[in-house]
Amino acid sequence: MAKIATREAYGEALAELGEEIKDIVVLDADLSKSTKTTVFAKKFPERFFNVGIAEQNLMGTAAGLATCGKIPFASTFAVFACGRAFEQIRNSICYPNLNVKIAATHAGITVGEDGATHQSIEDIALMRSLPNMTVISPADAVETKKAVRAAAMLKGPVYLRLGRHPVETIFDDSYEFEVGKGVVLRDGKDVALIATGIMVGESLKAAEILARDGIEAMVVNIHTIKPIDEEVLLKAAECKAVVTAEEHSIIGGLGSAVAEVLIEKKPVLIKRVGIRDVFGMSGKPEELMKAYGITAEDIVNAAKSLILSYK
């Protein structure tokens, strides 16, 4: 299967949707070649606005456009969107519940060589803490395309978390995407692997490895971290243990969101696979995933240690 980065799929989806939905306008902050909004820009130059290296103004301008009925997609790297412009997203977009889509690329450590300053590991935590915000983190190119469309159709602010690094395609075009609805990709009873973004592919690999040792792992794709699908989480918690997997800090991300639901409704042993409260560094994406302990193997180890502890 060909590997495609979710940012590539985003660029294509946006250009396709632009044809159909004339109210879509796209804003970028001098990273259009990297975020792939340049595909839209070439097709619809009059609806594309490069605001320069000015993320605060990026978000504020998008908010103003939304008050006039436009559907703005504002793109830059995740660390600048959610970090630099956090308060603009909070006060100018989420508080007035404006119809702005923040499509941020270069999330997580698989940004690679650019290093820690450009690797966003806290964006899910920041965005899901905001009332009115929907947070979507697609697993592959197919899911990204469907998520972009769904985001455009949804009224209100949406944060789309996209990656730079090419990842294997998991879904085919018949895949049905619904905001807020988790997807069970594999059934199992011994442990549930709950993942988001590029860690969904790693979890599927981990389930294969576990199967070889006779461990039946359920795999759940949580593409929408907010609002989170409680129903699917409760189903997953019927397994005796849960492992969460994300390319994000273990503080405030998917692991936290899952734990928040299960601790109140169905306490179960949980291990969180993610970045363990440290910053990233430069390196090749695959090497960084190993160095920070977010590979299929790390998910396998977490699952096994949990199973040992309940046996």
Place this chain on the structure above:
Amino acid sequence: MLKKEELVHLQEMAKKIRCHIIEMIAEAGSGHPGGSLSCTDILVALYFHEMRIDPSNPNWQDRDRFVLSKGHAAPALYAVLAEKGYFPMEELKTLRKTGSMLQGHPDMKKTPGVDMTTGSLGQGLSAANGMAIAGKLDGKDYRVYVLLGDGELEEGQVWEAAMAAAHYKLDNLTAFVDHNGLQIDGSITDVMSPEIIEEKFKAFGWHVIDINGHDFEEIINAIEQAKKMKGKPTVIVANTVKGKGVPYMENQVDWHGKAPTKEQAQEALKALIG
């Protein structure tokens, strides 16, 4: 030239608005009288002379827009909106109270007539840019007005937006700077000088007009000039007096964010009504 009757009407309305501001803030027990009183005449000129609006249809797509970037002057905006009939006058008494449609800072989802949620300084010009761009995209002839504080110009985002407004040639956008010279911690030139404001905007590619922000003739002439300007946004630097109209508040930094007592309010109203 303004007709004499209209000038008198605007002056009377400004007096009324200033009285509302004092009463509202006194009733609320907190709020920002100084900067509300300094921008009153600008708001009155916009809402009672200039802007194309329909209070019975606050979301009319072709309306002129107004963004109060210095959101703490909300009492001035609320008083103007109530006098225009966007909501009943009695609401003014509920300012800042639990459950009120009149929040401490403007909230477009709660208050009819408020075009943008503001209050965190520095964010209004960006939103106004977005509205002006949308107007151009849609071929609409509405105009966008935004009011900034002079202390607010210390926020970096203002200059990101100022750069963008000139870059996109937003001649359907007019900004006012309420240049009253004071911010919470003191004189703007002592705290962190944004001067020379006119020169800065000029350097950013704006058409700049300097006026007395309490003279209706000057305010309205400047707006007319801005409407004629093609290819550039206009900023009207309005020189104002913080606390204007209430002698004991005028040019007093302490009245930036403090409510008058009942007695002080009475004294203020007496001075305003004259």
